[in-house]
Amino acid sequence: MLALVAVLSLAACGAGADSTENSTGNPYGLIKPGQLRVASLGDAKPYTFTDANGGFTGFDVELFRDVAKRMGITDVVFTGQDFSAILPAVANGQFDAGVAAIGITDARRKTVDFSTGYLAGYLTVMTKKDSGIASADGLAGKRLGVVQGTLQEAYAVKNFPKAGLVRFPDNNAAVSALNRGSVDAHFLDYEAAKSYIAQFSLVSAADIPSFDAPAGFAIEKDNPALRAALDKALIEAMEDGTWKRLYEKWFPGSPMPEQYLPGGDHTGTPSAAAG
Numbered sequence: 001m002l003a004l005v006a007v008l009s010l011a012a013c014g015a016g017a018d019s020t021e022n023s024t025g026n027p028y029g030l031i032k033p034g035q036l037r038v039a040s041l042g043d044a045k046p047y048t049f050t051d052a053n054g055g056f057t058g059f060d061v062e063l064f065r066d067v068a069k070r071m072g073i074t075d076v077v078f079t080g081q082d083f084s085a086i087l088p089a090v091a092n093g094q095f096d097a098g099v100a101a102i103g104i105t106d107a108r109r110k111t112v113d114f115s116t117g118y119l120a121g122y123l124t125v126m127t128k129k130d131s132g133i134a135s136a137d138g139l140a141g142k143r144l145g146v147v148q149g150t151l152q153e154a155y156a157v158k159n160f161p162k163a164g165l166v167r168f169p170d171n172n173a174a175v176s177a178l179n180r181g182s183v184d185a186h187f188l189d190y191e192a193a194k195s196y197i198a199q200f201s202l203v204s205a206a207d208i209p210s211f212d213a214p215a216g217f218a219i220e221k222d223n224p225a226l227r228a229a230l231d232k233a234l235i236e237a238m239e240d241g242t243w244k245r246l247y248e249k250w251f252p253g254s255p256m257p258e259q260y261l262p263g264g265d266h267t268g269t270p271s272a273a274a275g
């Protein structure tokens with residue numbers, strides 16, 4: 001009897017030690033324990049882009065690194081993809097996360113899960129000063145660039161039926177086409193547009209609210225531990241003012257959605273911010 005008790009307690013110890021090791025070794029089920037592999041974009045300044053040295057930076061990149069650090073992870077590896085490749089690559093487990101101002105929608109939720117939202121803003125129709133396009137109505141009969149797989153593409157298909165859509169793999173290709181006149185306008189995220197507008201003396205013809213699709217970090221489906229850890233860290237970053245500091249650094253002068261500021265309802269539905 002004593003011997004049996006001894007064997008049982010040894011077995012229990014063994015099992016306990018194993019499961020402790022598993023849960024501390026890779027609690028978030030990452031491809032490589034202790035490392036976050038992220039699919040991102042090299043040309044969506046100031047959200048996610050590569051600097052002169054080829055390193056990834058921008059609001060989303062710095063926010064994600066901050067969130068990862070709160071989870072105890074400093075080894076974060078960003079890889080540039082075409083936008084249309086990011087969600088499929090996350091869905092099939094090639095990356096631990098997708099980070100690129102990716103709006104949370106029900107359609108996308110069919111293939112991936114998302115963290116809570118961390119950014120809500122506008123979709124911008126960007127054009128040349130002399131294009132004659134002064135509003136979304138002016139797009140009738142014009143060629144409009146969109147990046148494949150974006151909300152802009154879906155919005156344009158639905159709402160700009162008279163525009164001729166030209167699909168591009170990335171913003172840089174679309175902006176070159178705009179600058180050389182092979183498209184009349186390009187439809188992209190507001191802050192990225194602001195950056196190209198400053199660089200190439202372009203103008204905005206329309207800013208369309210996209211508050212119903214706040215950006216979130218995309219992760220593979222059915223990984224509640226990773227999702228909960230990202231949400232906890234994101235909410236901490238909002239509450240202690242880190243989100244605000246990064247927002248002011250990367251989007252100077254842009255209105256700030258209140259729910260992401262300290263004391264805000266961090267997981268509430270975003271709405272347009274006052275001034």
Ligand code: SNW
Binds near residue numbers: 083189212
């Ligand atoms: O829906 C918006 C959100 O409100 C915020 O303004 C950040 O951008 C969005 O998530 C839309 N972003 C596009 C998309 O999700 C394009 C992303 C990209 O070009 N990187 O399709």
